[in-house]
Every structure is written in C-alpha cells, then in structure tokens.
Amino acid sequence: MSEQLTFLAVHAHPDDEASSTGGLFRVLANQGVRTVLVTCTNGECGDAPGGATPDSAHHDGDEVAKVRAVELDHAVKILGIDRLVRLGYRDSGMMGWPQNDDPQSFWSAPVQEAAERLAEVLREERPQVVMTYNAYGFYGHPDHIQAHRITVAALELLDYEPTLYFNAIPNSVMAVYRERWEQEERERRAEDAAKGIVREVPERDAEEEEVDLGTPDELIDATIDISSAVNEKFDALAAHESQMGDSFWMKMGREQFNEVMRTEWFVRVNNPMGVTGMVEDILAGYR
C-alpha cells in the first residue's frame, strides 16, 4: 500500500500534545507516518514565567500565550510533528473560572463553527486515525471537553470515517501513580516537619475524590510502546518550561522518567477497519 499514512491529534493547550501523545507522535514520525497536531487554544490561563498564577493581578494572559507559542514550536520540532495548526481560541481556564465566559474563549465558541474549522484541516489531511479526549475531557477541563465535542462533530462532516481514539490511563497504572503522588506528599510533609514548618493538610474535595481518571485495564484498546521515543517525550515536556518546570515529570528527572513512562494508552471509539483485540500500533488496520 502506497497510501500516505497520517495521524492527527486534537489537543486543547500547548503541552497536552507532549503529555498524552508525545511518545506516539515521535514513534510515528520515526516510522515515516505524517503527523498533524491541532492545538485549540493559546494557553492564556497557564502560569506566567516567574510563576504568577492566572488569578493573580500580575498575570498577563497574552504574555503567557506568547511564551507558550514559542515553547509549542520547540516541542513540535522535538516530536517531529509535520504540521501544527493553531485554532487560536482563548484558554477557558478551569471549570467555573470567569475566563469561561470570555466570548473569545474556546468554551464559548459555538461547537459547529469550531468543528467546521477543524473539518477543513481534516479534509486537507485525510488522516486515517484521529485522537482526542473522552467526553469528560479526560479530567473535566472545559477546553478538553470542548476539544472532544468539536472533534466528534467535525468527523460527522467528513465523507469518510477515520478511526477515533481517546487517550486513557489504565486503572492499574493510575494506582501506581497515585501511590507515587502520595509518597511524594508524605516526603514533603516530613521534610517540612523536620524544618519546623507545619502545613495544613488541604481538605480533599469530595467531588474530586469521586472522579476516577483511570480506565479499567480490559477496556484499553491500544497500548503503544514508546520506549524508543521516551527521551524525546521528556524533552518535549521540558520544552514547555513555563508550565512543566515544577511538574511531577520534571521532578522525576530523565532517568526515572525513562524507566516509568514507556507506554501510552488509548481507547478506540469506532472501528471502521474491524480491528480486533488489543493493538500495539495505533494505525492497526491501515498497514
């Protein structure tokens, strides 16, 4: 088959391409697959360089977006992504933030209108496989939910049916992460206590507790070995310095990251090629 293989991912913010598909992008690029990234927002609600959070008076969303645009270009290069399309919506912030209501926010954009813009890219590229988030946006962020909505709506506008995948983390892996986070939290508290600092333990949000980000292991459809690209995944995350400098991945350091982060997982939403069983190649059925 000489047909050009193309993979297209629809992500909400600069940095999401690295965290959930960084390895996959690089693996596919290494295989000669054409890769396309659609980033829906400019990420105005991220932390400002120097650490100012979006609710602080010193936070300038436009400045943040400028920094993140450069970081995204850098990550795109590292991951070997062939084409980056920025839809250019404003970051909507977390659910309930006033930025949700900005008429230029992605959350305020009419789904059909944004879907039509995405469909235009899909018609140009005709990817066999498309990736975005589930209806909960993986973790409830409005821009991630909206990315899901416009992707599903855009696929309806096409004259063919690509295979659609959502990113996922198996429950078994989530349990390991959770343990690691709790361990880190305990260590931090012990360090603070040794220094005589008493920190109040933040009260857990009851709703937050109920949300289960994991997917039952048996529902995972694609398990991608990204060990050959794990270095580039780390580099791409590091390229998003303004957001990731303090992240749990960067704290892990490259060595541990390379050991732990060797896999990316996806759930298949439709199955036009009649693929059966768990696959290790997201383009399974097309080659």
Ligand SMILES: [Zn+2]
């Ligand atoms: Zn995001």
